[in-house]
Amino acid sequence: MQQSASEDLKNQMQARLSKVQSLLESGTFRQVRQLLNALKPVEIARIIASSPPHSRKVLWDLVDKEVTGEVVEELPSDIREQFLRGMDAEAVAELTEGLEADDVVDILQHLPETIMQEVLAAMSEQDRHRVESILPYGKDTAGGLANTDTITVRPRFTLDVVLRYLRRHTDLPPSTDSLIVVNRKDDFLGLLPLSKLLTSDPNTTVREVMESDINAIPADMHDTDVAKLFEQHDWISAPVVDDQGKLIGRITIDDVVDVIREGADHSLMSLAGLDEEEDTFAPVFRTIPRRAIWLGINLLTAILASAVINVFQGTIDKVVALAVLMTVVASMGGVAGSQTLTVVIRGMATGHLGPTNMRWLLSREVRVGLVNGCLWAGIMGLVAAYWFGDPLLAVLLAVALVINLLVAALAGALLPNILKSLKIDPALAGGVTLTTVTDVVGYLVFLGLATFFYA
Amino acid sequence: MQQSASEDLKNQMQARLSKVQSLLESGTFRQVRQLLNALKPVEIARIIASSPPHSRKVLWDLVDKEVTGEVVEELPSDIREQFLRGMDAEAVAELTEGLEADDVVDILQHLPETIMQEVLAAMSEQDRHRVESILPYGKDTAGGLANTDTITVRPRFTLDVVLRYLRRHTDLPPSTDSLIVVNRKDDFLGLLPLSKLLTSDPNTTVREVMESDINAIPADMHDTDVAKLFEQHDWISAPVVDDQGKLIGRITIDDVVDVIREGADHSLMSLAGLDEEEDTFAPVFRTIPRRAIWLGINLLTAILASAVINVFQGTIDKVVALAVLMTVVASMGGVAGSQTLTVVIRGMATGHLGPTNMRWLLSREVRVGLVNGCLWAGIMGLVAAYWFGDPLLAVLLAVALVINLLVAALAGALLPNILKSLKIDPALAGGVTLTTVTDVVGYLVFLGLATFFYA
Structure with a gap:
């Protein structure tokens, strides 16, 4: 029973893959396009990563332009780099629209310096600002993992004001379990967990209920240490600060899970003397x-x-x-x-x-x-x-x-x-x-x- | 800089450990007790797991009774079993107080049948009910990972009613990112994400804003498949249902991270023909x-x-x-x-x-x-x-x-x-x-x- 549930997932994937392959071979690209774009970006990425190198470019060109950004984000990094290398700055800039800042930085850091500057120049001012604030941090650091899409509040607000402020949003950023409390200079002061916000009297102030004994993560902390902290404290998200204690952004658990996966993969592959990035279907x-x-x-x-x-x-x-x-x-x-x-x-x-x-x-x-x-x-x-x-x-x-x-x-x-x-x-x-x-x-x-x- | 941050964490751990060891050797148990109980349960568990077998029992006996449950939960499973084997049913029942239902089940499933029944009998009725609802599921299944501490709401409530209902709680269960929508028979209907609750008009009903296109996880799904779903969808928590579609509980990302870690550990250790449970300091x-x-x-x-x-x-x-x-x-x-x-x-x-x-x-x-x-x-x-x-x-x-x-x-x-x-x-x-x-x-x-x- 358990085994079959597990096999079902893999069989579904393999059936899909085999269909895509046979359609590609028979040259019916229109059907491949339909089939691909009915899937979630993460599934499209899996199909591309599981295909032999010669089919990948064909599949990539069939992906709808609106989702290429999300697909690229889900691809193993060596395949991603191959695709990016073939694109001009404008196309890369277009692709990064709608991605989270840390994912954009991930893409930029793999580009040559000149192309990176061109891509930045082609971005909207707001996006550029978000990306530039975390670009200096290495991709293996807390800063490199940080997202800039945070909701911040001031300590003197009442919870009622915060609730009304939130209602002006159409949605909260993904994995928001806390609002971040900062002062006017953006210094990190504490966290206001949504659970506190929802269970406390609306007339109390943020200062009264916020958690202020939390140490924000320094931006230069190594990503594996960030993962250990998340595991030890069962965090969903955590704030990241620069060396002056100013808020840079927040790290969310989904990015931490990727760090854990990659670390485990690295240990396994290095025992066989293989590079951690080795793509299963590398040519x-x-x-x-x-x-x-x-x-x-x-x-x-x-x-x-x-x-x-x-x-x-x-x-x-x-x-x-x-x-x-x-x-x-x-x-x-x-x-x-x-x-x-x-x-x-x-x-x-x-x-x-x-x-x-x-x-x-x-x-x-x-x-x-x-x-x-x-x-x-x-x-x-x-x-x-x-x-x-x-x-x-x-x-x-x-x-x-x-x-x-x-x-x-x-x-x-x-x-x-x-x-x-x-x-x-x-x-x-x-x-x-x-x-x-x-x-x-x-x-x-x-x-x-x-x-x-x-x- | 990065390297030193990483080393700092390990050095801190090693310094603490060396202090505990030298205090133990000099027989000043009172100081060890003070030092231990000033730490978080997860840190106490690390100290015990990193100590040679002959010191472990001594350390264990020095841990404050109120936190033994949380410490036990953080211990590697083979060390945990050794401790539990030496305890009577009443002591185990006491230790499970305040633990989440899935952690209690984890402990119970490692006990002999007769002891397990005694422990259940020694529990409060409410706790017993919670535990018995997920006890039938294997520890490698979604049911075995499920927590029963969920907050459920009915579709006909307005969000304002939900908000007032939440304010009657002193806190929400850990990792609550959604409330679970069920009917009177406890059939799973959908999710009400906190972000929706916070950003929508309080006069709308749960039915209008809930996400109903979500497939709850079947209780017999294998835990590694649960982990894949969490990774693919970047979930924080997900509802678990039995084969009639009735809500059993919810799985939270922290338990999924443990599944991922254990899976990776298993791959690494089995390459050397070692059992996955191998305790680094086994006698x-x-x-x-x-x-x-x-x-x-x-x-x-x-x-x-x-x-x-x-x-x-x-x-x-x-x-x-x-x-x-x-x-x-x-x-x-x-x-x-x-x-x-x-x-x-x-x-x-x-x-x-x-x-x-x-x-x-x-x-x-x-x-x-x-x-x-x-x-x-x-x-x-x-x-x-x-x-x-x-x-x-x-x-x-x-x-x-x-x-x-x-x-x-x-x-x-x-x-x-x-x-x-x-x-x-x-x-x-x-x-x-x-x-x-x-x-x-x-x-x-x-x-x-x-x-x-x-x-």
Whole structure:
């Protein structure tokens, strides 16, 4: 039942996609246009993002001009940039009409400086003013996430005045759960939650019911920290101020959810050495160089491991079973190490893990490595003894396994800290450095011990 | 600047933690109690979750009784269960006072049936009624996420009546952005957004301004689909109905954010074969069995790869350089395959990838594998030719690399679908099955070719 609900959503999407594809192939663009423009912008964006590169431009040209702005906003950023690169300043300016200021800034920041100035010049004065107020802030900061469409009130108003003031609006900005209280100079003073506004006596003043113990978010705060604050406090929206405490705008939960999604996506993709922006349907010529770099780095580490084996050619020549069993030592070390590594990287990312409890974790990982090492070394030792009928070989294999699992625990726990202090992202480089260590140590210990006993 | 803001938050947390730890060690529990209870529940929960297992119980006992409910709600679920297991029914009932119904259900669903009935019996009648209405729904469903603290209104009311009705409340439930319109039988009719309520003429009726084209969420919808709907529509809250269309409650964005976080965490941890619930500071005896299973599965696949090498003992005995180079073939295949695998699993999870565009993706992956295979096979071939002075060996290595990278592309693209049709989670089992394929094929092709040409 649950599964089928989940599948239904995906099947609906896939059915739509397959219809669009077959219509495109048969060249009936008019029907594609009808089908596309009956959908919500977010759905149109999904169809474009799920289509192979050669169909995307065709689909994009079929989207009604009035919704292109909203569609562009929902597209993955690398696809968005491709489309924007093909447009002139006036077309971009037209497209940004009706978008929220932070989304416009998002688009502008991906354009070359000259085009950006042209787009700004082509905007209406009010829009330009809104956009320019948050343009200086990087896209990964609170300022870059901020919307300027806020409703502000003064502390001396009565709630009745506020209610009448709101009735002059046709609607409130999306995700408005609070009005923002500011003074004449736009200094942030506090929040007036709608729930307070609705449940308090209309004759009280804003000052009496507003929440003034709230710290507004500084515009230069990193977006992942903004996300943590939202999660901790279950906020719907939060005010953003500049370094003088003046209100810049507000961040809403929907933009925070995007930050969380992108962060999670980044962690997942970087474990495979892939760029976070990688578009699932990127064309071949874009995909090749991105993947090639990581393969090249891995080739270097593989050659390093080979060089270690090479040192022991003589021993392998004598006991060829070593070549058969050495890969087990390396492989088990890699798996055990990546378990530790994943736990440590996650702990560091969530802020649970730091200098205070690192030593405890290290000691646990070593103990876990020792117990699991002994367990599987014992089993593998028996397998090897039976397989090759050589008890010495089996003992050496078991000892090498225990040592490599201990090294894996140490490396998995310590590498993220070492990489971080070298300013290298542990999520990206952790896996490859870890397996380099466990491969090299695994081959070195196993073949080294064998050389000592057999040579 | 941004970096330091991010570090500040983590450092503050770590400083607090280190203070608590040193106070605990010196046995000054009174000060720990003061320090703890000056913090917000979410911060207390973080301190407990970041402490080694032996300190947790001590800290837990120092938390003020009034906030234990809120602290428990913020704890990772495996730690929460440990605490609850040590409490009697009355204590659990006391702890659930003041919690939202969905959080109470979350707690109850982890208790044995008999204890659960006792806890229910110990609750106030009103609380019991609220909880029992959503208890039948699984914790991964919309019903399980639903809160029962909704404000409902009738369509015939005027907005003025609604405003006066709201003023009788001291506050609105958290994340209330809409009132829910129902008839006398509690059938869901539509939503009255607060923004509409505040901007419309007080003399109009609810019926005239309510949004009735909204589909309420069915209680059995899977939570990840609920999250997708929230993301697509930028919802703050959404009504949940049973299969007769009767209102059960509403889901709020803060619970949806937790679903998104847990989903992302699950993807990350399952890539390392770790259980999603793994507590960073789980004690040794819990960690060992969890990790051991994955190591055991890997040992089986490593033995399989060894068995393949074993077949070619005779060839390795003749050309020992094969033992040095064979690991490069396996390693490169593993990396290339896991790149494809990650892209495919992500594409399937987001719903972008399905039967319609799978063929296109497969053909791209094969082309990328071919180009990158030829590139790195060429380079590695030159390295090997120079290293061992054996052009034939170099050519065989290059050919094996190209073939293994092609196989890796195919396996990375097809395995997730195969696993899914076998009802196995591709995120969990994809990596290990993939490297089994690339190891086996890598050794088989390289050593097989060598046997043909050298033997």
